[in-house]
Amino acid sequence: MNMKMLSIHSLRNILAIVIITGIGYMVYTANPSSVVTPKAEAGTGENVSGYIWSENIGWISLNSTTDGSAVSYGVNISPMTGTGTFSGNAWNSNIGWISFDRTATGNPPSAPFNGGSGPIAQVDWSTGAVTGWARALSACQNNLVDAFGNCTGSGAGNAAGGWDGWIQLSGTWANGVVVNTVTGIFSGYAWGDIVTGWIDFAPLVGGLPIPDMAIVSGLSCTQSNPTFFWGACTASCVGNPSPRNVVGTQTGACSDGTIPAAPITQSCGTLLTTCTATPGNPVCGDGVCSVEETSSSCLLDCKPKTKFWQF
DSSP states (O other): OOOOOOOOOOOOOTTOOOOOOSSOOOOOOSOGGGTOOOSSOOOTTOOEESEEEETTTEEEESBHHHHTOSSOOBEEEOOTTTTOBEEEEEEETTTEEEEOOHHHHOSOSSSSSOSSSSOSEEEOTTTOBEEEEEEEGGGGTTTTBOTTSOBOSSSOOTTTTTOOOEEESSSSSSOOOEEOTTTOBEESEEEOHHHHOEEESSOEETTEEOTTBOEEOOOOBOTTSTTEEEOOOBOOOSSOSSEEEEEEEEEEEETTSOOBSSOOEEEEEEEEEEOOOBTTBOOTTSSOOOTTOOTTTOTTTSOOOOOOOOO
């Protein structure tokens, strides 16, 4: 892949799409529902949505819920409790499907993930940094594509004008693609060489973020999250009605309103609280001889009655 380090250009007019000419490249102009069912869909739970912007080919949709397509497609990232691996497909009306699945793309041309099996793109949930690749599948036309539309080699197809379709999500440039681990919002740039050029994952229109910004939904807050905090220290008990010190507990929460993947609690010292005896759960030594207690079961609360005989 030719990695020309070009300066990042400002967004061109959003109503104009630059059509690459003179490269013999297959250009799609139809809605995805009229082309073909996407390969290796991420499934019904694709959690990435919104648009990203290529300086050359225009808008790229990350989910059919964004563009209203009749064909179900989308990009998915495994949750914060998982590995952060990408899967699924994005769509551009000029170059077609852009896949994050190795079975469809073949092996990337260089590290990372350029051999073996498994994902070709991944996010590090500790930092939000994204590494790896995506690929425009039409770049494999015509001689590097199988009967299922999957690429069979890493190079450019004979109808692609020399472009291999690979899009690198981070590299030697300073601002590669990043996912905000709190909000799920994308930022940064990917590089797709001679056809897509720079791809902006957080495009601005009129200096403001677009309404359908690229975002990962449903992220679960974790204890390592920057906005994680401990809730109020509370204590409760069942037992002696008198006030006494009880070990307290507190539950973790996140300021953005998300819920930890699993309840997280910890002890938080001792608090003075009043415990209340509960019927059916007597506490021996609370000074009350309940109906569940006898002198045999709790001599402290239930004294045996002394009988006096009169002569």
